Amino acid sequence: MKNRIRIIGIESSCDETSVSIVQKSDNKIDVLSNIVKSQIDIHKYYGGVVPELAARAHSDVIDKLVSKALDEAKTTFKQIDAIAATAGPGLLGGLLVGVVAGKTLAHYLKKPFIAVNHLEGHALSIKLEQDINYPYLLLLVSGGHTEFTIIKNFNSYKRIGTTIDDALGEAFDKTARLLKMGYPGGPEIEKYAALGDENKFRLPMPLIYEKNAHFSFAGLKSAVANIVSKNRCTEKFKKDMAASFQSTINKIIFTKTQNAVRKYKQLVKSENDLKIVVAGGVAANKSIRKSLKALESIEDCKFLFPSIKYCTDNGAMIALAGIERFERRKFNKLDFKPRPRWPLDKNAFFMKGKRAVEG
Ligand code: KG4
Ligand code: ZN
Numbered sequence: 477m478k479n480r481i482r483i484i485g486i487e488s489s490c491d492e493t494s495v496s497i498v499q500k501s502d503n504k505i506d507v508l509s510n511i512v513k514s515q516i517d518i519h520k521y522y523g524g525v526v527p528e529l530a531a532r533a534h535s536d537v538i539d540k541l542v543s544k545a546l547d548e549a550k551t552t553f554k555q556i557d558a559i560a561a562t563a564g565p566g567l568l569g570g571l572l573v574g575v576v577a578g579k580t581l582a583h584y585l586k587k588p589f590i591a592v593n594h595l596e597g598h599a600l601s602i603k604l605e606q607d608i609n610y611p612y613l614l615l616l617v618s619g620g621h622t623e624f625t626i627i628k629n630f631n632s633y634k635r636i637g638t639t640i641d642d643a644l645g646e647a648f649d650k651t652a653r654l655l656k657m658g659y660p661g662g663p664e665i666e667k668y669a670a671l672g673d674e675n676k677f678r679l680p681m682p683l684i685y686e687k688n689a690h691f692s693f694a695g696l697k698s699a700v701a702n703i704v705s706k707n708r709c710t711e712k713f714k715k716d717m718a719a720s721f722q723s724t725i726n727k728i729i730f731t732k733t734q735n736a737v738r739k740y741k742q743l744v745k746s747e748n749d750l751k752i753v754v755a756g757g758v759a760a761n762k763s764i765r766k767s768l769k770a771l772e773s774i775e776d777c778k779f780l781f782p783s784i785k786y787c788t789d790n791g792a793m794i795a796l797a798g799i800e801r802f803e804r805r806k807f808n809k810l811d812f813k814p815r816p817r818w819p820l821d822k823n824a825f826f827m828k829g830k831r832a833v834e835g
Contacts, residue, residue, distance in 0.1 A: 482508070482551060484542070484559045484581070485795025488534040488574030489566025489594045490620060491515040495541040496554075496791030497549035498604070504568050505604055508549030510785070510792040511541050520659040524649060525619075525729050527762040533571025538577045545791070550585055553585050558807070560798025563591035564815030566620070571814035579591045579810050587645045588710050595820040598755040598791035599627050601786045604796055608780070609748055615733060615763075618756030618789075619645035619660070625820055626690045626744060627753075630800055635730065635741050635821040637689025644725070645758050647693035652696075654704050655714045665718045665812040666761055672715030674723035677703055681728050689736035696724065726767040731769060737775045750777040757786045 480501040487494040496510040514531045515833025519525050546552070561578030564571055575591070582589035598621075599614045610629045615620065622644045624637035632775060642650070651739050657668065677697050682692035700721060733752070738748065754768065759781055768779050786793060802808070 481799055483590075483795045483798040483802060484545065484578075485577050485592070485791040485798055486538070486542075486561040486574040487594070487789055487791045488558070489562045489599070490570065490789060491519055491530050492511055492754060492789040493534045493537050493541055493574075494789060494791035494794075495545040496795045497545050497551050497793055498795035498799060500505060501805070503798065505791045505799075507604055509545045509547075510790055511542060511545045511548065512785075512790055516660065522557070523659050524655045525567070526677050527567045527569055530567055531573060532571040534570050537792075538759050542577070553581075556585065556587060556759055557583070558588040558590055558798060558802050559585070560590040560592050560796050561775050561799070562594045562597065563808075563812060564593060564818035566594055566816065568814060568815070568816045571816065575812070575814050578810075583810060584816055589810060590801045590806070591635055591784070591808040591812045592797045593820055594641065594789075594794070594795045595621065595625075596633075596797045596816075598819065599625065599633070599753070600797050600800065601752045601782045601790075601793035602650070602780055603756055604786050605782060606736050608751060611744050611746055611819070612751040612753055613736065613750055615736070616756045617644045617729075617754070617755045617758035619643060619649065622691055624733075626740060628744070630804075631806075633820045634676055634743070635753070635819065635824040636743070637736050638692070638824070639693065640683075640692040642691050642697065642724065643693040644691070644693065644729075645756070647725070648758065649698055649715070650697050651716070651718075655717060656709055657718075660757070662761060664760055665722055666763065668715045668718035668747045669722040669763070670719075672712075672717070672719030674719040677720035678717035679720055679724040681724060681731075684731055687735055689732050689739060691728065691732060696721075722761075722763055726763060729764055730767050730771065734771060734775060736775055737749060738773070750775070752777055752783070753780045753781055755782055755787050757788045760784050763776055772813050814820065
């Protein structure tokens with residue numbers, strides 16, 4: 477095995493098109509380029525991602541992003557060892573754009589094609605910036621995913637908690653929409669919350685007394701909708717509701733993370749310090765980071781947060797997962813089909829509705 481690997485990573489599963497070149501040389505990871513084109517300007521009018529528009533926007537820019545990523549990395553196609561693309565989970569139209577681009581390059585350049593699970597990208601993203609030994613716990617909180625997964629080893633994942641309805645980012649976005657704030661809602665709620673009274677409204681915390689690591693946010697959003705319908709949506713109301721919502725979310729995340737950490741301790745016997753990697757767009761929220769940090773001394777664990785640019789969707793994490801797969805010769809054929817649903821833990825069952833967490 478040669479000691480320098482360079483891989484193109486393509487990401488197009490949701491509302492960011494991203495292409496990155498990542499190099500591994502003598503065990504050192506370098507992100508040579510990481511170009512991200514957000515589609516927020518397209519979707520903000522609708523208050524959420526419109527799949528058809530997302531797919532078109534990916535296909536409009538994907539070729540230009542590949543050229544830009546190569547230019548910025550001062551790399552030619554000849555110096556590339558393989559092409560990795562997100563093949564799921566995500567919106568099918570977007571996945572098709574990235575996967576077809578990746579396969580076309582692989583075929584034309586006669587290089588291996590690697591189909592990457594987007595969640596594996598998030599799980600490994602911390603390695604773009606620091607060394608970490610397996611095993612560790614992943615808390616992924618984004619617009620599409622909310623889960624605790626034990627990263628036992630490369631390609632060996634066990635999900636121990638998930639949401640039975642909305643993803644956490646979705647709960648932020650829906651609440652922001654109810655409060656007539658902009659999109660994406662998370663950063664808006666965070667801004668308003670800093671100026672409001674978190675004790676103004678008492679909101680429900682679904683599943684909070686169940687000693688598991690599963691979430692439910694639909695009831696919380698309905699409670700907000702109910703209060704909104706009975707009040708005038710003044711600036712003061714928006715600030716107090718945002719503060720109450722965010723503080724309720726913090727309590728939920730704190731308790732469920734404590735449950736997940738305890739479950740991890742039961743399941744994993746390791747000499748290593750217990751590390752929890754928090755990834756996904758919601759991990760940008762400063763109050764959530766602060767509240768999780770308070771668990772460190774209680775549970776004797778440490779939280780690691782990738783930089784924001786690697787928390788949100790990016791091609792670099794896909795290229796990195798591609799490098800790990802390249803080293804293990806885990807290539808895919810050109811007839812690999814994108815998978816809109818693709819759990820990281822193959823044994824994790826589909827969870828929807830309250831009954832799913834009672835068994
Ligand atoms: O990981 P991401 O960029 O895209 C995927 O969903 O895969 O996450 C986007 C989500 C959105 O729901 C957005 O509202 C949320 O992350 N988000 C935040 C913050 N910044 C982004 N939620 C809470 N607080 C934030 N500061
Ligand atoms: Zn993501």
